[in-house]
Structure formats: structure tokens, C-alpha cells
Amino acid sequence: MQIYTKAFLSFSLLVGVSALSQETHKDSLKNNKLEEVVVTGQFEPQSIKKSVSNVRVITKQDIKNLAANNLSDVLNQYLNITVQNSGSDGRSKVSMFGLDSQYFKILVDNIPLVSDTGLGNNIDLTQVNLDDIERIEIIEGSMGVTHGANAVSGILNIITKKFTHTKWEIAANVQEETVGKEFAFFDKGRHIQSFKVSHSISENWFVSVGANRNDFAGFFDDKKGKDYTENDDKRGYRWLPKQQFVTxxxxxxxxxxxxxxxxFDYFNENVDYYNPIVVPVPNYPFESTYFSSDRRYVTNRFYHHLNSNGHLFTKLLYNVSLSFQKQQRDIERFNYYILSDEERNYEKNNFQSKEVIYSTGTVSNFFTNKMFDVQLGYELVNEKGFASAASGTFRDENLQLVDISKRLENYDIFTSAEINLNDKLSIRPGFRYSMQSQFEDQYATSLGFRYLLKKNIELRASIGKSYRTPNFDELYTYFVDSNHNLQGNAALTPEESFSYEVSAKKTSHFDSGLSLSNNVSASYQEVNDRISLIMTQIVPTMEYKYMNIDKYKMWNISTTHQLAYKNFSLKLGASLVGISQKIDLASLNAVSDDAFLYSLQLNSSATYNIPKWNTMFSIYYKYNGKYQQYVQSTVNTVASFELSEVDSYGWMDASVRKTFFKNKFEVTAGARNILNVTDVQSSISGGGNSAHAAASSALQLGYGRSYFLKFTYNLNFN
Known part of the structure; x- marks a missing residue:
């Protein structure tokens, strides 16, 4: 009951402060139209120039040029972000600054999106549909004050469309895409259809409904598909087939x-796995039959979001959201009889589930003097679920299957202030206090500065402290048999992170119509007590356990440049990241090297619009330099750390988009992965011990060059 008592007292204080402050405030809504407005991490919608935080915006135009259907299609092209694809389970995760998807938070209209194993984290990018969005906003670095736990490396906020400029908007899309060289209208390639209707019922009421179907037929490569009957390891797919439906x-x-x-959103996904082992069944005197033990992963997600915002007591600005989300992943096991196309001995089990009640709210605009304002906010999170993707299921010490559904709760209050000392200098301090049901109470702090110089030069600096709480896998996994010993750790503590960032941006506009924007930034981040799955025992069996044992350091220098002249635009960027990680396995007398390892990324994009032809040409390129890290290794029962290297590669996409009939009909044609990236070599270099032979393997990053053709029909009328 202690957590509920503290939560009640804190929210009582919050309400009391709001009531006392309502007499000294001023309406902050302005009627002037802002050229480029951002909302993520702001007190209210405002231009990027006024934002204390560095906000990157992915526009609707970029998404159209890439013919992107999900987040994975888009994020491949952006600095400091690495998309990690897996053909073996059909998932794509995001990594930023070498920190995986547990540290990067994905939100939809400021609500963290639920996943099988997290809230806002561990999101499968292919499960985030982009049909309904207006833009994407990204902020790098610690955002723990405004967005709570696990917003360590950054946040991505998807802003959906909530109005229409005309009485009716009707849009229909059909997209056909090859998967590498493979394509057929029904059983090869990628096939996407979507439909959306938006209607302004009156001056005040707006409604929209939509649906999307995405059929990825899998990537065969050297495999022979589900109906292959030979036992030569050729049955199945290199990338698993996947069907998604969104409404x-x-x-x-x-x-x-x-x-x-x-x-309201509903998402359904089926991912099919076809076992390469085929079992022949004699059927004398008739022809033998064949079956294989296959499985299907079925995901269902329900998303509800109720939001109200506006003025409170005529002056205060408020924004309150309530959300209920549930995502569940089931596994269906069956014997597939190949010749008769039948599924028998069907069995279905749920092995990942997350159910979340979430609410957040803010109140601001307390004072008449616009040199100073305060925002007060709260966040309530109630999660129930379990997850064990690594082990397949949970077992107790007697190897019996158990249901260990757990509930994690946190009740947070946070506050930020905006201090405008003059027209040039703004300061934004912030603080969050989080009352946790499973862990000790946590807190986050931040301090941001923005200074405007002459000649449109913007200087920004920020420092922040944040935290990441352990997930269900890390806390509760327990899987032990004769070959495996993988254990969670309920005694884990939240990780603690510190980040520092400075940046300078200059914007120039010339009479000729030329516009230039140049930005350079530097950042440093530390994560202490980082959780790692580490080897705790080698003999008689290898044992692994999650422990707070890792120390992570990162520094980054990035620069981006944009040029726009008439109908032409060009963007160039570069980022150099250095990462140091130290793991001390005291029980095994092994300590990793904590030297900084460096990785370079470059990106560029160019667009050219020919108004006379209603045609837009676009090309995007990103270079991912060699990536290194130290990984655990054992030779002759001796534990050590070896340097692992992933080779560099480049990723290029291009498209041509043309509109017809006064923009009612649109055709987009293009290619993804033009450089034909498939597998990238990964190696572990041998150390001084001659017993360490250099090992290498291939990482699946793509399925080769693919081509797409998209048709869009838009009907807008009053």
C-alpha cells in the first residue's frame, strides 16, 4: 500500500498547486500560423526554432517518396539509427547509439505503444503502420523527465492526422513490390492494399476509418517453400512469410x-515457420505421404486512446490522455501434411502478453508574464503480462510449466519550467519523481538551454539523468533443462543514465531563393548498472543469468546540412560514434576491454520536383561503417571476451512520384536496397591464445534489390 499512499499525496499536491495558480496565467494559444510546428516535449505546439530540444522531423513527403508502409521502411535512412532485421522471426528492431530497442521509446500521439515485451520499447518496426500519420518527430538523448522510464537514447513520436481540409477525403492505395528478384501476384513478393475515409460531419465533428493489408509472401532465396518434400534442408523460407491486417x-x-x-486501432499478424525436416509416412500400397512439424506466430494488438485538451478555468492549458492497450502473441503448432495441404494435431499456446492501462496529463500556462511558465504533469502505468521470447516458455525449478503473469506499476509526477530571460536566451529545467511497485523509487532530471545569436544562429545545450527499468524477460525468465540454463533475476535494479549534448544551427535565406541550414552537435552518454545476460558458470553446464554488471559510455559528433533552391533540395549528414562497454565477470575471472570502438555513418538525400510534369524524383543513401564490440567467448572452459566486427555496408533507395488529374491519382515507382545488400559478414577475431581460431558468420540485413509500384487514388470534395 506504500506506493498508493505516496501516489495519492503527490497527486493531491499537484492538484493543489494547479488550483492556487489559476489566477496568474495568460492564454498562450496564438492565431498566427507556424511554418514548422513540433509538439514532442513541448508545453504547447511551437516552431522548431523556439524548441529548447533538438527535434528532427520526418515529413509526410519523405514517407511518400519512400513508399513506406511501416517504420522499418523509413528509419533505414536516418543518422544514429540502425534497423536490425531478422528473417528468422520476421521482426525489425531499432538501435540508437549502440543501445538496443529497450532504450529507445516509440510513441503514437505521445502515448507509448505496447509491444509483446514492453511499453514503448522493444517495438517491432514492421508492426507500426504509417497510413494514418501526419509526420514523425525524433529527439535524441535522455528524455526521462517528459517521457519517463526507458527514454534513454531517444524517443520517436508518431503524430497522426486528426482533421481534414475538405468535407470528404477518400484515399485508396495498391502497392506491389518484389522481394529481391521474386514476384508473383499471389505467392511471391509483397502486396499492400489500404483504404481510408475521412469526413467533417460538421464544423466541430470529425470522423475517419481506415484499413490496411500487408501480405509479405516470404523470401525463398535457396529455399523451396512449404510444399517441398525432400529432406535436404531446403524446405521453408529464408525470410518468413508474414501477413498483417490493420484497421x-x-x-x-x-x-x-x-x-x-x-x-482505436486493431492490428493482426500471422508469421509462418516451415520446418526443414520432412517426415515420410508409408501408405502402402498407395503413395507415401509427408508431413512436417510447423508453427505459426499470431499477434493481436488492441489500442484505445482518449484525449482531451484545451483550456481549464478559461486560462490554463491542459492535455490529458487515457489509453488501454493489449498485445498478445500466440504460437500455433501443427503437423502440416504437404501433399493434401492439411493441418493436423493443432495446438495453440500464448507465450507473450502485455496489457496496459496508461494515463498522462499536463497543465501549463500559469503566469501572465511570458518570461516564465511552469508545466505540471503526471503519468500512471499499470502493466500486466509475461514474456519469454528467449526460452519459449516459463518453467519453475521442477521444470513444470507455470503462469507467472506479473503486474508492474509506476505513478509519476513531473514538472518543467520555461524561463525566457530575454528574446535570445531560454532555460528549461525539469524533474520527475517515479513511485515504483517493483523497484525503489526513481527520479529523472534535465536542464536545457537555447540561445539565439545574430544571423539566425541557434545554440542549444542540455544535460539529463534518466533510467531504464528491467523488462519481464530480465526479471522472470526461468528455463532449465539438460542443455539450457537461462535465468531471470527478480533482484535486478533499474539502470541509471546521464547524457550531455551541445549543438549549433545556422539557417540562411538568400534573395535568389536559395536556403541553407547547417547543424553540428556533440553528445556524451553514460549508462551505469546496465543489465546483461552473462555467463555465470561454465562447468558442469553453462549457466546464464541477467545481472546489473555492464558499464556503457558513448560519445557522438554529428553534422547535417540542407540546401533548397527552387525545386531542388539536398541533405547531407555524417556521424561518428565511439562506444565503450565494460563487463566484469568476477566469478569467471574475465573482464572485457573498455576501449572506445568507433563507427561512422553517412547519409544523403536529394529530391527534384518538376511542376510542369507533376513529378518528383527522390534518392536516399546511407553508409553504415564497420561496427565493433566485445562479446563473451569460452575456449577449453576458460571465459574471455573477443572483438566482434560487422562489415560496413551502404543502403540506397530511389523513387519517381507523379500525379495526374489535378492530384487525384498518384503513381510512385522505385527501388529499395539498390546496392543489393543481403548478408553482411560478422567475425570474431582470435586473441593471443592459439586455440582461438577466427570465426565468421553472415548477418541477414536484407533480401536484395527490390522494386515497387504504388497507385494512390485521392478524392476530396466539399
Whole structure:
């Protein structure tokens, strides 16, 4: 009950402060139109120039040029972000600054999106559909004050569309895409269809409904598919077939200074795994039959979001959201009889589940003097679920299957202030206190600065402390048999991170119509007590356990440049990242090297619009330099750390987009992965011990050059 008592007292204090402050505030809504507005991490929508944080925006135009259907299609092209694809399970995860998807938070309209194993984290990028979005906003670095636990390396906020400029908007899309060289209309390639209708019922009411189907037929490569009967390891697919279905609906009401909307999304995914082992069944005197023990992974996600924002007591600005989300992953096991196309001996089990009640809210605009403002906020998280993707299921010490559904709760309050000392200098301090049900209470702090110089030069600096809480896998996994010993650790503590960032940006506009934007930034980050799955015993069996044992350090220098002249635009960027990680396996007398290892990324994009032809040409390129890290190794029962290297590679996409009939009809044609990246070599170099032979393997990053053709029909009328 202690957590509920502390939560009640804290929220009582929050409400009391709000009530006392309502007499000394000023309406902050302005009627002037902002050229480029951002909302992530802000008190209210405002231009990027006024934001204390560095906000990157991926526009709707970029998403159209890439013919992107999900986040994985988009993020391949952006600095400091690495998309990690896996053909073996059909998932794509994001990594930023060498920290995996547990440290990067993905939100939809400021609500963290649920996944099988996290809230906002561990998101499968292919499960995030982009049909309904207006833009994507990305902030790098610690965002623990405004977005809570696990916003360590950065956040990505998807802003969905909530209005229409006309009475009716109807859009339909059909997209056909090859998978490498493979394509057929029904059983090869990628086939996408979507449909959306938006309607302004009246001046105040807005409604929209939509649906999307994405059929990825898998990548054969040297495999022979599901109906192959030979036992030569050729049955199945190199990348698993996947079918996704998304439907969404939204109802919104806006009048004067009040707005409310309800949004619903349903997501369904089937991923099919076909076992390469084929079992022949004699059927004398008839022809033998064949079956294989296959399985199917079925994911269902329900997303509900109710939001209200506007004015409180005529002056205060408020924004409150309530969300219920559930995502569940089931595994269906069956024997597939190949010749008769039948599934028998069917068995279904749920092995990953997450159910979340979430609410967040803010109140701001307390004071009449716009040199100073305060934002007060809260966040409530109630998670119930379990997950064990690594072990397949949970077992107790007697190897019996157990249901260990757990509930994790946190109740947070946070506050930020915006201090505008003059037109040039702004300071933004912030603090969050989090009351945890499973762990000791946590806190996050931040301090940001923005200074505007002459000639459109913007200087920014920030420092922040954040934290990451352990997930269900790390806390509760327990899987032990004669070959495996993999254990969670309920005694784990949250990780602690510190980040520092400085940046300078200059924007120039010339009479000729030329515009230039140049940005350079540097950052440093530390993560202490980082959780790692480490080897705790070698003999008589290898044992692995999650422990707070890792120390991580990172520094980064990035620069981006944009040029726009008439119908042409060009973007160039570069990033150099140095990462140091130290793991001390005291029980095995092994300590990793903590030297900094460096990786370079370059990116560029160019677009050229020919208005006379209603045609846009686009090309995107990203270079990912060689990546290194130390990994655990054992030779002759002796533990050590060896340097692992992943070779460099480049990723290029290009498209041509043309509109017809007064923009009612649109055709986009292009290619992904033009450089034909498939597998990238990964190696572990041998050390001084001659017993260490250099080992190498291939990482699946793509399935080769692919081509797409997209048709869009837009019908807008009053």
C-alpha cells in the first residue's frame, strides 16, 4: 500500500498547486500560423526554432517518396539509427547509439505503444503502420523527465492526422513490390492494399476509418517453400512469410478552446515457420505421404486512446490522455501434411502478453508574464503480462510449466519550467519523481538551454539523468533443462543514465531563393548498472543469468546540412560514434576491454520536383561503417571476451512520384536496397591464445534489390 499512499499525496499536491495558480496565467494559444510546428516535449505546439530540444522531423513527403508502409521502411535512412532485421522471426528492431530497442521509446500521439515485451520499447518496426500519420518527430538523448522510464537514447513520436481540409477525403492505395528478384501476384513478393475515409460531419465533428493489408509472401532465396518434400534442408523460407491486417477509427470534436478525440486501432499478424525436416509416412500400397512439424506466430494488438485538451478555468492549458492497450502473441503448432495441404494435431499456446492501462496529463500556462511558465504533469502505468521470447516458455525449478503473469506499476509526477530571460536566451529545467511497485523509487532530471545569436544562429545545450527499468524477460525468465540454463533475476535494479549534448544551427535565406541550414552537435552518454545476460558458470553446464554488471559510455559528433533552391533540395549528414562497454565477470575471472570502438555513418538525400510534369524524383543513401564490440567467448572452459566486427555496408533507395488529374491519382515507382545488400559478414577475431581460431558468420540485413509500384487514388470534395 506504500506506493498508493505516496501516489495519492503527490497527486493531491499537484492538484493543489494547479488550483492556487489559476489566477496568474495568460492564454498562450496564438492565431498566427507556424511554418514548422513540433509538439514532442513541448508545453504547447511551437516552431522548431523556439524548441529548447533538438527535434528532427520526418515529413509526410519523405514517407511518400519512400513508399513506406511501416517504420522499418523509413528509419533505414536516418543518422544514429540502425534497423536490425531478422528473417528468422520476421521482426525489425531499432538501435540508437549502440543501445538496443529497450532504450529507445516509440510513441503514437505521445502515448507509448505496447509491444509483446514492453511499453514503448522493444517495438517491432514492421508492426507500426504509417497510413494514418501526419509526420514523425525524433529527439535524441535522455528524455526521462517528459517521457519517463526507458527514454534513454531517444524517443520517436508518431503524430497522426486528426482533421481534414475538405468535407470528404477518400484515399485508396495498391502497392506491389518484389522481394529481391521474386514476384508473383499471389505467392511471391509483397502486396499492400489500404483504404481510408475521412469526413467533417460538421464544423466541430470529425470522423475517419481506415484499413490496411500487408501480405509479405516470404523470401525463398535457396529455399523451396512449404510444399517441398525432400529432406535436404531446403524446405521453408529464408525470410518468413508474414501477413498483417490493420484497421483504425477516430472520432473527434473541437469547439473554441476545447478538443477531444477517441482513436482505436486493431492490428493482426500471422508469421509462418516451415520446418526443414520432412517426415515420410508409408501408405502402402498407395503413395507415401509427408508431413512436417510447423508453427505459426499470431499477434493481436488492441489500442484505445482518449484525449482531451484545451483550456481549464478559461486560462490554463491542459492535455490529458487515457489509453488501454493489449498485445498478445500466440504460437500455433501443427503437423502440416504437404501433399493434401492439411493441418493436423493443432495446438495453440500464448507465450507473450502485455496489457496496459496508461494515463498522462499536463497543465501549463500559469503566469501572465511570458518570461516564465511552469508545466505540471503526471503519468500512471499499470502493466500486466509475461514474456519469454528467449526460452519459449516459463518453467519453475521442477521444470513444470507455470503462469507467472506479473503486474508492474509506476505513478509519476513531473514538472518543467520555461524561463525566457530575454528574446535570445531560454532555460528549461525539469524533474520527475517515479513511485515504483517493483523497484525503489526513481527520479529523472534535465536542464536545457537555447540561445539565439545574430544571423539566425541557434545554440542549444542540455544535460539529463534518466533510467531504464528491467523488462519481464530480465526479471522472470526461468528455463532449465539438460542443455539450457537461462535465468531471470527478480533482484535486478533499474539502470541509471546521464547524457550531455551541445549543438549549433545556422539557417540562411538568400534573395535568389536559395536556403541553407547547417547543424553540428556533440553528445556524451553514460549508462551505469546496465543489465546483461552473462555467463555465470561454465562447468558442469553453462549457466546464464541477467545481472546489473555492464558499464556503457558513448560519445557522438554529428553534422547535417540542407540546401533548397527552387525545386531542388539536398541533405547531407555524417556521424561518428565511439562506444565503450565494460563487463566484469568476477566469478569467471574475465573482464572485457573498455576501449572506445568507433563507427561512422553517412547519409544523403536529394529530391527534384518538376511542376510542369507533376513529378518528383527522390534518392536516399546511407553508409553504415564497420561496427565493433566485445562479446563473451569460452575456449577449453576458460571465459574471455573477443572483438566482434560487422562489415560496413551502404543502403540506397530511389523513387519517381507523379500525379495526374489535378492530384487525384498518384503513381510512385522505385527501388529499395539498390546496392543489393543481403548478408553482411560478422567475425570474431582470435586473441593471443592459439586455440582461438577466427570465426565468421553472415548477418541477414536484407533480401536484395527490390522494386515497387504504388497507385494512390485521392478524392476530396466539399
Amino acid at each position: 483504425n477509427a477516430m472520432l473527434g470534436y473541437t469547439k473554441d478552446r476545447f478538443s477531444i478525440f477517441y482513436k
